[in-house]
Amino acid sequence: MTDGAMTGGIDDGIGDAIAATFTRLRTTYDSGRTRPHAWRRAQLDALRRMLREHRDDFAEAVHADLGKPVAETMLTELDLVAAEARFARDRIGLWTRRKPVVMPLALQPAAGWTVAEPKGVVLVIAPWNYPVLLTLEPLADALAAGNAVCVKPSELAPRTSALLARLIPRYLDPDAVAVVEGGAGETGALLAHPFDHVFYTGGERVGRIVMKAAAEHLTPVTLELGGKSPVFVDGTADLAVAARRIAWGRFTNAGQTCVAPDYVLATPDVAEALAERIAVAIREFYGDDPRCSPDYGRIVNVRHVERLRGLLPAAAASTAAPAGPARPTSSLIRVASVFGAVSDMVRRRLGSSGGGPAPDAAGRVVCGGVVDRAARYVAPTVLFGTSPDAPVMREEIFGPILPVLVVRDADAAIRFVNARPRPLAAYVFSRDRATRLAFERRTSSGALGFGLPLGHLLSARLPFGGVGASGMGAYHGKAGFDTFSHVKTVTVKPERPDTLRLVYPPFDAMTRGVVDVLRRLS
Incomplete structure (x- = not known):
């Protein structure tokens, strides 16, 4: 945070x-x-x-x-x-x-x-x-x-x-x-x-x-x-569901949530398709131009707007607003969803990465990238192919920018997470039981969510807190x-019989015998 x-x-x-x-x-x-x-x-x-x-x-x-x-x-x-x-x-x-x-x-x-x-x-x-x-x-x-x-x-x-x-x-x-x-x-x-x-x-x-x-x-x-709360997604996840839940967790309060998904680690078979589906979910939630949506918030002040602008790729962060209605029609949403499904199928069969990420270390802008300083507006932005060394990966984003990084598998994702300060939360979208168990046993975070971001924040029955750099x-x-x-300890012993007389000094043979018996019985 x-x-x-x-x-x-x-x-x-x-x-x-x-x-x-x-x-x-x-x-x-x-x-x-x-x-x-x-x-x-x-x-x-x-x-x-x-x-x-x-x-x-x-x-x-x-x-x-x-x-x-x-x-x-x-x-x-x-x-x-x-x-x-x-x-x-x-x-x-x-x-x-x-x-x-x-x-x-x-x-x-x-x-x-x-x-x-x-x-x-x-x-x-x-x-x-x-x-x-x-x-x-x-x-x-x-x-x-x-x-x-x-x-x-x-x-x-x-x-x-x-x-x-x-x-x-x-x-x-x-x-x-x-x-x-x-x-x-x-x-x-x-x-x-x-x-x-x-x-x-x-x-x-x-x-x-x-x-x-x-x-x-x-x-x-x-x-x-706070910290950089990671999300891992593999090919066993339902991408449409994962995309909507990740988008909800990331862009609620314009991304200014300490346990929001900060970046996504996805396996090569789903990474780019997931990024595109998150973009579809953003349009479903906020329309073609989220600036016009009554359901999308603003950045707290101009200083943070400029900080977020500096995390975007050099070609992004324009102040121009895209044209279009405040919300897409249902037919547009259906077309986008179908396109995403077809893209999934093509990539899986051809093994194509769709051209790969842009040379910019921050990655390619899949959607968003629009900044309006005067309105304290930063569009919900998805980046694909972000480098681990990009500026957006060096600090907690705390805003509506979501980098998607490609990792080989769950083991690589776990090593990536463990090489960084322990986060306030971590999220996993995988149906594989071994993968879930590996994240539970091999990573440390304030909380861990399977298929659900922010969930632990919403329950009075679950403790909420960090570990290491994310809090105490x-x-x-x-x-x-x-x-x-303060949990206070209280003890009471009646004055009579005064059984402590059996262990008072001097420590003669009888006292030593009593102590030996008590030791064996304890």
């Missing part, structure tokens, strides 16, 4: 305000106010009510910031937060219940158990790409665990940030939940305080800064970062509750 800036200073007035906010949250937490289950449930109910009563406001704010379609905001942000809050609310009693543990024979009679307690005052630093979901979902988990919470929305989504700052104090306990708006200066000022946990979603560069700042206070961190820690559901909780 790409970052905003983390540089710049802050004036004393803002620093004093942040210090006062931290002190207020600490005072509230120390009072015990956030610990009762009734308070936690009330906050989660209020969070859901806020989303329900201001659905249109949130949709409008996200659209203003990202050009995101209303339906997409509802499905991928508001509904997911509401589901997370409901899921956690209904399980607080279960998750906080004592968990008995059998004690060693040498300590009997004795009992032991673990209990989850809140960590204290926690900080949630949210990104801009899903400005509601990635702010409020970790907030819901932190509230379920009984913490006081400071939320820092992204300044790169200013309309959504302002809306959160206005609504959260109206619906949630203002003494226990605070919103701090601003940029890098405010984030730095927040990190100067000894929070009990810092939860950061964003890019690796700023993740290092957050972790370094937290280390000054020995504050534990959860880092939800996890959340969603029980995993989120655990992230914001």
Whole structure:
């Protein structure tokens, strides 16, 4: 995931305000106010009510910031937060219940158990790409665990940030939940305080800064970062289904999703046909000119538009828009699909690569390649025959560009993935059981999806988190509750009979005999 800036200073007035906010949250937490289950449930109910009563406001704010379609905001942000809050609310009693543990024979009679307690005052630093979901979902988990919470929305989504700052104090306990708006200066000022946990979603560069700042206070961190999430496709997959699912996962939110498919590794028998079928799926989803589609979003700012332009082949990245209707007719879609099927058959029988990739290391543009800086528009773009050394393969794309690379087989794909930093997700489209098992056992990623991109992001029952360069820690559901909780061990032993007298010094023959018996019985 790409970052905003983390540089710049802050004036004393803002620093004093942040210090006062931290002190207020600490005072509230120390009072015990956030610990009762009734308070936690009330906050989660209020969070859901806020989303329900201001659905249109949130949709409008996200659209203003990202050009995101209303339906997409509802499905991928508001509904997911509401589901997370409901899921956690209904399980607080279960998750906080004592968990008995059998004690060693040498300590009997004795009992032991673990209990989850809140960590204290926690900080949630949210990104801009899903400005509601990635702010409020970790907030819901932190509230379920009984913490006081400071939320820092992204300044790169200013309309959504302002809306959160206005609504959260109206619906949630203002003494226990605070919103701090601003940029890098405010984030730095927040990190100067000894929070009990810092939860950061964003890019690796700023993740290092957050972790370094937290280390000054020995504050534990959860880092939800990103990386280049690969997709592998072989000849056993249904190419039409794979193409639609890959296109959906890649181009939702204009590709600005941390677990979106970042590049495709495909075997030679299907690689070019798959690239063409993904182009067909794009036309099915967004029409001949996605710029005119109400269902296709925009890039967050001009800086990222220019960054993405630099990843395209030199011959692409024009600002000219293709002519044509907003959506293709059904007959055009059928013709394109038939053409794709015929192309598959011809290539399989002739073994042709269709002319091969262009000399540009980024590959040949199969579709898209159009950039409109003023409109913050980058067309959904598919590249075929991309070199592993191309600029588009050197960083997380985080935008609507999808390179398709040709690999010999699944073993080559696994070596390719393992030679790079471990990704936040990996996806496989193959019906071959041995291939699936090989990816499960021989690759490491935050999550692995067979035939389904983004699926683990949508379930409160599945932990979501990275590994290595893609992050540390996890959340969603029980995993989120655990992230914001400290699991405390409790032991108890009655005063009488004082069986420990059998092992007290001095260690005479009888004591040594007792210890020997206990050792054999343990």
